[in-house]
Amino acid sequence: MEATGYRDRIGQLVEPGERVLAYAKAEPAHGAPPPPPPDAAGPEAPAGRVSGGAVLLNLVSPLVSWAWGDRMVDRVVWGIAGRGAPGSAASRLRHALRPPRPDLAARDVLLVATDRRLLVCVSGPMKLLSSRADDERSVAETGIAWSASRTEVASARVGWHRLNPKRLRLDFADGSWLAFTVPIAESGRPLRDVAAALTG
Numbered sequence: 702m703e704a705t706g707y708r709d710r711i712g713q714l715v716e717p718g719e720r721v722l723a724y725a726k727a728e729p730a731h732g733a734p735p736p737p738p739p740d741a742a743g744p745e746a747p748a749g750r751v752s753g754g755a756v757l758l759n760l761v762s763p764l765v766s767w768a769w770g771d772r773m774v775d776r777v778v779w780g781i782a783g784r785g786a787p788g789s790a791a792s793r794l795r796h797a798l799r800p801p802r803p804d805l806a807a808r809d810v811l812l813v814a815t816d817r818r819l820l821v822c823v824s825g826p827m828k829l830l831s832s833r834a835d836d837e838r839s840v841a842e843t844g845i846a847w848s849a850s851r852t853e854v855a856s857a858r859v860g861w862h863r864l865n866p867k868r869l870r871l872d873f874a875d876g877s878w879l880a881f882t883v884p885i886a887e888s889g890r891p892l893r894d895v896a897a898a899l900t901g
Contacts, residue, residue, distance in 0.1 A: 722898035725891030730880035732782030785877025797847040814898035857899040
C-alpha cells in the first residue's frame with residue numbers, strides 16, 4: 702500500500718495539538734540487530750566462539766538453525782543493522798517490531814516525525830492479493846508500536862550502506878542506533894524528509 706494512504710490514520714494517532722512533520726514507509730534493515738530487552742530475551746546460545754558448522758548449516762538449510770548461526774550469517778551478508786545494550790532504545794524499538802511469536806502476516810512499518818516525538822507505527826495484517834476493503838482494514842488497524850520523545854533521538858541521517866543508498870540510521874541519546882531501509886526501486890525522499898524533520 703502507498704504511504705500516502707496512511708495520512709489520515711496517522712493524524713488520528715497523534716495527540717491533540719501534535720503536528721506531523723514527515724512520515725515514511727520503511728522496514729528494519731537486514732543485518733545483525735541489537736539484542737532484545739532483558740525481560741524479552743529467550744534462551745540464548747552461550748557466548749563465545751561461533752561454530753563454523755552451525756553457520757554452514759544455517760546457510761544450507763534455514764529451517765534448521767541456531768540463533769548464533771543466524772547472527773553470524775546476518776553479519777556477513779548484510780552487516781550491522783543496529784547496536785545497543787539490551788534494553789536500550791534501539792533494543793526496545795527492534796523488539797517492538799519483531800514480537801517473540803509473530804503471526805507471520807505482512808505489515809507495513811511507518812516512521813513518523815512530529816514536533817514532539819518519533820513514532821513507529823505498524824499496520825494491520827495485509828494480504829498479497831488484497832481488495833480495497835482489505836487495504837482499508839489494514840490502515841484502520843494501524844497503531845503505534847513504539848515512540849520516543851524528540852530529545853531521545855540524537856541524530857538521523859540517510860546514506861549508503863553496501864549497495865543501498867537509502868538507509869536511514871537513527872541514533873539515540875543512550876548511544877544505541879537502528880537502521881531502516883526502503884527497497885532499491887522506491888524513492889528515498891520520504892526517509893530523507895523524516896531525517897530532516899528529526900534533526901531540524
